[in-house]
Amino acid sequence: MQSVHIVSAYDEELKYLSKRIAAMGGHAERMVEQAITALVNADPGLAQKVIRDDVVLDEGQREIDDKAIVIIAKRQPMATDLREIVGAIRISADIERVGDLGKNVAKRVVAVTDGRQPTSLFRGLEALADLALTQLKEVLDVYASRSVENIGFVRDRDDQIDAMYTSLFRELLTYMMEDPRNITPCTHLLFCAKNIERIGDHATNIAETIYYIVTGDQMAAERPKGDKTDKIVLPSAVPAK
Amino acid sequence: MADIGAERQTMAQAVTARLWNGRWLLAAGFVAVLAVYGFAGMSAYVVLAALALLLAAALLPSGSARHSAEDAAAIEASGLQRLSGEYLAAAVADPLIIFDRTATIVHANAAAFAAFGGIAPGMTLSLKFRAPEMQALLDGVLSGTVASDVVDYTEKLPVERAYRVSASSVGHATDLYVLVFKDQSEARRIDRMRADFIANASHELRTPLASISGFIETLRGPARGDPAARDQFLQIMQNQTGRMARLIDDLLSLSRLEMKPYLKPGTEVDLRQTIDSVIDSLGPLTRETGVVIERDFVEGPLDVPGDRDELFQVFENLLENACKYGQSGGRVTVSIARTETGPEAGIDVTIRDYGPGIPEEHIPRITERFYRVDVENSRTQKGTGLGLSIVKHILTRHNARLSIKSEVGKGAAFSVHLPAR
Ligand SMILES: Nc1ncnc2c1ncn2[C@@H]1O[C@H](COP(=O)(O)OP(=O)(O)O)[C@@H](O)[C@H]1O
Ligand SMILES: [Mg+2]
Numbered sequence: 259m260q261s262v263h264i265v266s267a268y269d270e271e272l273k274y275l276s277k278r279i280a281a282m283g284g285h286a287e288r289m290v291e292q293a294i295t296a297l298v299n300a301d302p303g304l305a306q307k308v309i310r311d312d313v314v315l316d317e318g319q320r321e322i323d324d325k326a327i328v329i330i331a332k333r334q335p336m337a338t339d340l341r342e343i344v345g346a347i348r349i350s351a352d353i354e355r356v357g358d359l360g361k362n363v364a365k366r367v368v369a370v371t372d373g374r375q376p377t378s379l380f381r382g383l384e385a386l387a388d389l390a391l392t393q394l395k396e397v398l399d400v401y402a403s404r405s406v407e408n409i410g411f412v413r414d415r416d417d418q419i420d421a422m423y424t425s426l427f428r429e430l431l432t433y434m435m436e437d438p439r440n441i442t443p444c445t446h447l448l449f450c451a452k453n454i455e456r457i458g459d460h461a462t463n464i465a466e467t468i469y470y471i472v473t474g475d476q477m478a479a480e481r482p483k484g485d486k487t488d489k490i491v492l493p494s495a496v497p498a499k
Numbered sequence: 500m501a502d503i504g505a506e507r508q509t510m511a512q513a514v515t516a517r518l519w520n521g522r523w524l525l526a527a528g529f530v531a532v533l534a535v536y537g538f539a540g541m542s543a544y545v546v547l548a549a550l551a552l553l554l555a556a557a558l559l560p561s562g563s564a565r566h567s568a569e570d571a572a573a574i575e576a577s578g579l580q581r582l583s584g585e586y587l588a589a590a591v592a593d594p595l596i597i598f599d600r601t602a603t604i605v606h607a608n609a610a611a612f613a614a615f616g617g618i619a620p621g622m623t624l625s626l627k628f629r630a631p632e633m634q635a636l637l638d639g640v641l642s643g644t645v646a647s648d649v650v651d652y653t654e655k656l657p658v659e660r661a662y663r664v665s666a667s668s669v670g671h672a673t674d675l676y677v678l679v680f681k682d683q684s685e686a687r688r689i690d691r692m693r694a695d696f697i698a699n700a701s702h703e704l705r706t707p708l709a710s711i712s713g714f715i716e717t718l719r720g721p722a723r724g725d726p727a728a729r730d731q732f733l734q735i736m737q738n739q740t741g742r743m744a745r746l747i748d749d750l751l752s753l754s755r756l757e758m759k760p761y762l763k764p765g766t767e768v769d770l771r772q773t774i775d776s777v778i779d780s781l782g783p784l785t786r787e788t789g790v791v792i793e794r795d796f797v798e799g800p801l802d803v804p805g806d807r808d809e810l811f812q813v814f815e816n817l818l819e820n821a822c823k824y825g826q827s828g829g830r831v832t833v834s835i836a837r838t839e840t841g842p843e844a845g846i847d848v849t850i851r852d853y854g855p856g857i858p859e860e861h862i863p864r865i866t867e868r869f870y871r872v873d874v875e876n877s878r879t880q881k882g883t884g885l886g887l888s889i890v891k892h893i894l895t896r897h898n899a900r901l902s903i904k905s906e907v908g909k910g911a912a913f914s915v916h917l918p919a920r
Contacts, residue, residue: 273601277625284629291655385867392656402626403617408842422863 271329272339275322275346276401282318282353283398285311287391289360290457294387296364297450298380300371308364315357322350337474345471349401352460352467356394359453359460366446379433379444382426383451389419390458397465406472412465419458426451584669594662594680597669598624602637605675613761614660614680624678628652633664640666640676652680653687657895658757661687685758700750703869703883707739742881749885752812753868756892768810770801770846770917774833777814781822790822795834803846803917809893810917816886817850817913823880825852828910845918853910862903866891 296304594611647667869884905911
């Protein structure tokens, strides 16, 4: 069963890069998840943890940059490998940004939860975060499986995230107009929603990078947004058999 | 038929084998019987009976029992050693993944494929299981700092699942490791459901309860002895209890779905028959609302993998909404189309109404629990605000997709795409 392939030191180095990317990705996913939980449950302790955790990603990105540069200098990689390495640099930068955005949400926890907001507002924010996190998870799963054939889901979900964000934005605005006392907490919530929406954008960037790594081509440009329709793309619970 | 034939053949082989095993004994017996016959002049009947007895004795398995037990033991010992790890892994009901020193997946059993999408032999395990605790688990076992370890691991998306994961090395110096996932989701979900129930349901149940208790007060006080008011109030109270009952029903369906997030595999659903019976069951509603349901189904078989009761619920909810909220359009069309090949192969069912439609900003939100475009309208239509979240849950389990299109003033279209395989 065990295939006897010779693993060269070079292969090991490349593999190390992708393992580090995955570990960073897992860390960022967890940070965002916890930032949202802290927000919804008004949990400043958890928010503090998220803020502290951010250094791990800064560190990770620095390490990947250093390693990648050493590999390029030492091995003079060609086509595929070069794409892999440059891709790793790009992806780790996106993941680091995702962490920053998660941290920013966590920083707003205290301000938002000062006055108790209606649960429906949080429900919308949670739904938006679920979408963005699903996007991130599935994109990082593609990084693991390299199956870029059906990466089209990324565009659909990106549209969906935008639509959800717009809807939340309106809801928050009406809420602010109803009662001026809501303005401060709702402004923070607006920024949280914006941050989550941008996490979705970074996930899309990562998808584009993966597509480039695997195929050497750019991912098809955005579809024309002619028709005013919305699509609910459900996450796939049961993988295709 | 073939089975029975084969069985007969093996029986015949067994009989011959026994006769062969006992051949010396048998031969000796025959000789003895014949000798006695010759000396003592016994009757031929006795001799024949004796011969038959001998033959029967030879045929009884006891003669070679000792022998075959030894054989079996030998076979078992060598068989266990030769038994492929794949068979063993397949026999384990929990997701199980075997990997090597570089964290590359060597083998995953069927349960693992079912539970975690997109894994394949040759893939690096730590790229798929990125959660910090899983990374630590893999690092620990692979670096040899611990021989085996256990962590609790939860996946939040797409459905929440909690596992107790154990990792350990396999055998001596095989350079192989194994990861076994014990599903703990049920216990977790019960906890979360309780919290959810308190957060959502209690609020929704309080409104009808408050109204009922208000009317009871009125009936006891100011409206005492006013039969007309009493009848009217009792009617309202009955409507309110009906609403609470519907709410509880919906909450129970939703929690049942959350309890078992995977579909049991292998069952097929005939969509034509299912949707026909949904339409039949909505007879009373269509008469009441005056809506006509039109069908536009493609020819040929319309089978998809799935659970019939659940898909019934999906189309019942969608059609009910179309009849209720799209009542002013007077008709609802149900169309079924099929895509034969490609990544989009499957069946699309579209339910279109010609009512007021849904404003764009609400579309992304209407599958959320208790989200209603117009709360009053939903109440008067006996809605609970849970219908579409049930739909979304069921479709997620079916790996299906829901698209909603609507133009205000022209109606709404809900399309369900069910993958063929
Ligand atoms: N066909 C439709 N046309 C217009 N609005 C709809 C339609 N289907 C659903 N809706 C809106 O979506 C909301 C949520 O639907 P649903 O989850 O089934 O809850 P319920 O019907 O119990 O209120 C409804 O309250 C209604 O406002
Ligand atoms: Mg409904």
